[in-house]
Amino acid sequence: MKKLVILAIFFNSIVLSAQSLEGSxxxxxxxxxxxxxxxxxxxxxxxxFAEAAKELASREFLWALGGEYDYSNGDYTATQDxxxxxxxxxxxxxxxxxxxxxxxxxxxxxxxxVQVWEKISDSENSLNGNWVITGRxxxxxxxxxxxxxxxxxxxxxxxxxxxxAFNSATKEFxxxxxxxxxxxxxxxxxNIEVFSRDNNRVGxxxxxxxxxxxxxxxxxGKSSKGDPxxxxxxxxxxxxxx
Numbered sequence: 001m002k003k004l005v006i007l008a009i010f011f012n013s014i015v016l017s018a019q020s021l022e023g024s025x026x027x028x029x030x031x032x033x034x035x036x037x038x039x040x041x042x043x044x045x046x047x048x049f050a051e052a053a054k055e056l057a058s059r060e061f062l063w064a065l066g067g068e069y070d071y072s073n074g075d076y077t078a079t080q081d082x083x084x085x086x087x088x089x090x091x092x093x094x095x096x097x098x099x100x101x102x103x104x105x106x107x108x109x110x111x112x113x114v115q116v117w118e119k120i121s122d123s124e125n126s127l128n129g130n131w132v133i134t135g136r137x138x139x140x141x142x143x144x145x146x147x148x149x150x151x152x153x154x155x156x157x158x159x160x161x162x163x164x165a166f167n168s169a170t171k172e173f174x175x176x177x178x179x180x181x182x183x184x185x186x187x188x189x190x191n192i193e194v195f196s197r198d199n200n201r202v203g204x205x206x207x208x209x210x211x212x213x214x215x216x217x218x219x220x221g222k223s224s225k226g227d228p229x230x231x232x233x234x235x236x237x238x239x240x241x242x
Contacts, residue, residue, distance in 0.1 A: 023122030024158030045157035052178035121158035135232030
């Protein structure tokens with residue numbers, strides 16, 4: 001009997017380790033109805049998540065939300081840092097029931113909604129992570145930035161990216177963009193699929209140079225407006241470590 005119990009624990013631990021949230025996910029069903037008029041993508045990476053939604057017909061930005069999450073021993077909790085859909089939820093920690101349906105689908109059951117998400121990708125590259133901007137070059141000099149309640153993050157995982165500028169204390173939202181990306185041989189490319197400030201930017205492709213120096217991401221090129229940029233991004237966890 002003891003051997004059977006040990007084997008059960010062993011196999012359960014294998015299943016839990018294989019079932020990782022990290023990567024990019026697409027909402028395919030809500031309250032039993034298939035999602036057909038919207039595209040809602042969520043990225044889980046480094047104990048942080050970000051979600052962006054757009055209307056498919058018009059490409060109009062609908063909402064962005066995200067924050068810190070924890071998934072361990074089958075328990076899932078999430079604390080929202082930004083939410084344009086429901087600002088009053090910012091700061092709340094929720095613990096909906098999350099269950100895996102195989103390795104590539106999850107069901108998240110909250111009080112008023114049941115969502116089914118399908119994994120798009122869990123591919124990795126050197127830029128996978130949750131980043132926060134900590135430096136920007138102006139007039140040839142690097143201005144250091146100390147992230148606080150007001151911050152700009154960029155989360156990359158499963159071939160998807162999303163940047164968000166917000167203030168978690170005042171619940172202000174300044175903008176977000178999201179889409180697919182690639183990072184190889186020092187070249188970083190974004191394909192914009194969601195843009196909160198101007199949906200005419202959707203479909204644009206932007207190319208940048210990147211380097212990883214001492215654990216920081218040095219990002220240079222031209223912005224979506226065509227202005228030259230040089231930015232330094234730091235791992236979110238280290239920037240906010242106590």
